[in-house]
Amino acid sequence: VTAAAPLLFVDAAEVVTCAGPAAARRGAAMADAGVRRGVAVLVRDGRVAAIDAPAALRRDHPDATVVDCAGGVLTPGLVDSHTHAVFAAPRAAEHELRASGVGYLEIAARGGGIHRSVRDLRATPEDTLVADAVARLAVLPRHGVTTIEIKSGYGLSLDAERTQLRAIARVAATIPQRVVPTCLAAHEVPLEFRDRPDGRAEYVRLVAEEILPAVARERLATFADVFCEPGVFTAAEARTVLDAAAAVGLGRKLHADELHDGDGAALAVAVSATSADHLAAISATGIAALAAAPTVATLLPATMLFLGRDRQAPARPLIEAGAAVALATDFNPGTSPTLNLPLVLTLGVSVLHLSAAEALVAATVNGAAASGLADRTGQVAPGYDADLALWGVPDHREIPYWYGAPPCTATWVRGKLVTP
Numbered sequence: 001v002t003a004a005a006p007l008l009f010v011d012a013a014e015v016v017t018c019a020g021p022a023a024a025r026r027g028a029a030m031a032d033a034g035v036r037r038g039v040a041v042l043v044r045d046g047r048v049a050a051i052d053a054p055a056a057l058r059r060d061h062p063d064a065t066v067v068d069c070a071g072g073v074l075t076p077g078l079v080d081s082h083t084h085a086v087f088a089a090p091r092a093a094e095h096e097l098r099a100s101g102v103g104y105l106e107i108a109a110r111g112g113g114i115h116r117s118v119r120d121l122r123a124t125p126e127d128t129l130v131a132d133a134v135a136r137l138a139v140l141p142r143h144g145v146t147t148i149e150i151k152s153g154y155g156l157s158l159d160a161e162r163t164q165l166r167a168i169a170r171v172a173a174t175i176p177q178r179v180v181p182t183c184l185a186a187h188e189v190p191l192e193f194r195d196r197p198d199g200r201a202e203y204v205r206l207v208a209e210e211i212l213p214a215v216a217r218e219r220l221a222t223f224a225d226v227f228c229e230p231g232v233f234t235a236a237e238a239r240t241v242l243d244a245a246a247a248v249g250l251g252r253k254l255h256a257d258e259l260h261d262g263d264g265a266a267l268a269v270a271v272s273a274t275s276a277d278h279l280a281a282i283s284a285t286g287i288a289a290l291a292a293a294p295t296v297a298t299l300l301p302a303t304m305l306f307l308g309r310d311r312q313a314p315a316r317p318l319i320e321a322g323a324a325v326a327l328a329t330d331f332n333p334g335t336s337p338t339l340n341l342p343l344v345l346t347l348g349v350s351v352l353h354l355s356a357a358e359a360l361v362a363a364t365v366n367g368a369a370a371s372g373l374a375d376r377t378g379q380v381a382p383g384y385d386a387d388l389a390l391w392g393v394p395d396h397r398e399i400p401y402w403y404g405a406p407p408c409t410a411t412w413v414r415g416k417l418v419t420p
């Protein structure tokens with residue numbers, strides 16, 4: 001690998017660098033995506049080596065292989081920091097059911113929703129889970145994505161969570177993109193525990209005392225996550241699980257305040273979570289908590305759109321309060337069946353009222369921070385992995401503009417070309 005010639009990216013109309021500290025951009029700093037014109041980018045040994053005037057880089061590196069950006073926009077590869085991309089089957093019937101007026105929690109109470117995906121996953125061989133996920137994720141270069149977080153949470157038993165996390169590890173070893181694995185054993189109380197009088201507490205104990213320690217021991221996940229929502233896990237139960245995660249060295253994430261305010265944002269801050277995700281129903285207190293903490297607010301507007309809800313996370317109040325906002329797809333078979341992160345950027349602008357620069361920062365440097373990778377990816381800056389996306393448009397504002405049809409022409413992961 002080290003013997004490969006350097007790459008010199010020339011003739012980009014803009015290079016969106018997002019360069020700066022190895023941390024999420026917060027508040028007003030989100031508006032600066034570090035857009036540069038008239039520069040070339042040198043990549044050596046899979047990393048960004050320099051950004052400078054094209055003539056100087058050509059002179060100093062005559063051995064470099066020239067990559068013609070053809071007047072397009074070069075950005076950091078996008079980071080999708082919240083997905084459930086390994087699953088057994090789609091849930092198209094629920095899409096119609098919701099449209100007819102049946103609610104999300106009602107569908108769950110009828111054994112649909114997450115329970116359905118649990119049944120499906122437990123009945124599916126690991127090889128099939130891997131092959132199906134790899135096939136689905138082949139679309140990532142078309143969306144400019146070079147890093148993707150993937151959660152378990154459709155196993156909900158020690159064995160089935162292990163199977164799902166092993167499948168995620170095998171996907172990670174197969175696809176060219178970087179994968180961040182998260183254990184979401186606390187996604188739902190499995191039906192076999194719901195029927196028992198003390199079943200909820202027993203399941204929380206199982207997750208905290210057996211599943212997370214095993215997952216950490218076997219290095220199957222970087223993060224643990226909990227679905228904190230009325231009818232799923234309470235803030236107190238989520239706290240038990242996240243404290244157990246910290247005790248075994250796992251990072252913390254939280255599905256927080258999605259449909260109802262349950263003090264999820266404050267809990268995420270209290271346990272030093274790397275991210276608090278969803279937040280469509282966050283309170284003013286929750287906004288203030290996130291504004292004063294490193295925890296990234298990860299917003300998932302495609303989910304609320306697909307659920308047919310009017311309510312969206314208060315992105316502007318979060319940014320104006322000084323919080324760090326990330327955008328992700330929430331790709332999953334029930335409530336957000338899309339890997340189209342540029343479409344989420346469109347929603348970021350049209351629905352959440354971000355600027356194009358804020359939306360790009362949210363899906364690059366801030367997505368990287370939400371994945372614990374702020375020092376590795378999400379910036380076009382010397383020393384960073386050469387995770388890049390090239391877009392066939394002359395202006396970065398056209399990336400969220402081409403609604404549903406992202407103009408990405410190529411990506412590079414650690415300097416290696418990955419095309420659609």
Ligand SMILES: [Zn+2]
Binds near residue numbers: 084
């Ligand atoms: Zn989720």
